Amino acid sequence: MVMCKTILDALERIAPKRLVEEWDNSGLLIGSPAHRTERVLVALDVTDAVVTRAMEKKADMIVAHHPVIFKPLKHIRTDLSIGARIQTLLKHGIAVAAAHTNLDIARGGVNDVLAEAIGLEQVSSFVLTEQHKDGTTESLGRVGALLAPMRIEDFAETIKEALPVTYVRMVKVGERTVRKVAICSGSGAEFIGKAAFLGADAYVTGDVRYHDAQQAMEFGMHVIDAGHFGTEFPIVRRLAERLQHELETVKGEVEILCDDVSHDVFTVV
Template sequence: MVKCQVVMDALERIAPKRLAEDWDNPGLLVGAFNQDIRKILVCLDVSDGVVEQAIREGADMIVAHHPLIFKGLKKIRTDLPLGARLQQLLKHDIAVAAAHTNLDIAVGGVNDVLAEKIGLGRLSTFVITSQEADGTMESLGRMGSLSAPMTVEDFAGQVRDVLPTEHVRLVHAGQRPVRKVALCSGSGAEFIQKAAFMGADAYVTGDVKYHEAQMAVELGMHVIDAGHFATEFPVVEVLRQRLTEELAEYNMEVIADRESRDFFTVI
């Protein structure tokens, strides 16, 4: 058993809050820094199913990627989903923390996990978010390379097979082979033009809209939309392992959500 503050310190070492975008809301969102924590559940979203799992398995804390509370709350209606979820969390004394864009940007975080999964090496920065005095740069997304060129169809199939999804959407931009790849987990369609200008043969992300796909084709760059869920969910198990290592001296039990699925299916 440790205080919640100890868990938050471990999370800070993994994904420092200073890395987060200004609009984000990472950190401790429900609970108190001095409450006792015996078991942690790591997840992508604090859904009803995740809260039920936490209660069922006796977790005192949930560590999520997506913040449960994002914007200011003017009311807590327990007859609506968020209010009902908060009521259950408070009733069962379950703390909730989030590491969002700070975990996206952190070394070993969401984007590095995605890059490794889909077979990229020689990783470098993509969208620079900050630069330290010593020249160290932090980046949202990654640029990387495949070990050998592939057809975009083969690469899209590889991406599909290694991620928790049954399908990907391919924006085919001609017969260009794929070697250099840009990626941004979750929702990164706003960076399509940047990826093309940086020489990417293909861009892997999620939540791509029609006219964004049109832009990619006009720029001559393939896009693989693997979905918001599938490009981010792999970090859950990695974060579970990292927290287990950081809290090893306390013998903290850290479990992962393995039941959540993408909201989208293809009929």
């Protein structure tokens, strides 16, 4: 058993809070740093199903990518979903921490895991968030290259097989071969113009709207929408592995578990 602060310190080494975007709400959101922790459940979202799973597994803490409290709360109404969820977490002594944009940006984080999953090499920065004096940069998303050029249809099929999805949506623009690829996990349609400016043959993200797709077509760039869930859920297992590694030399035992109940909220019929 360790203190919650020990988990937070390990999380800080993986995804430093200095990377958090100003509008974000990462860090310890429910509980105390002194909270004693024996089991940690790593998840993408803190849903009712995840909270139930944490209780079943007797987890003392949930580490999630998406914050359980994102927008400011004016009240905690236990007859509404977020209030009831917070009540349940407090009642059962389950602390909750989030690593959101810091895990998106961090090296080895959400976007690097996505790049690796879909076969990108020579990976570099995409949307710069910080540039250091030594020339190194931090960024949302990544830009990389495929080992060999592919047809957009084949690339889409590769992504569908690599990610936890049953389908992807594709915006095809002519017969342009795909070699250079920009990616942004989760919801990155706002960066379509940036991807096109950098010369990407295809852009992979989630939550693409109709007019976003039209814009990509005007730029002559393919887009593959693999969904918010699909582009981010692969981080869950990798984050669990990294937390376990970071805690190997810590005094006290703690078990790191992976969310095994979540699935995409969208299906195709």
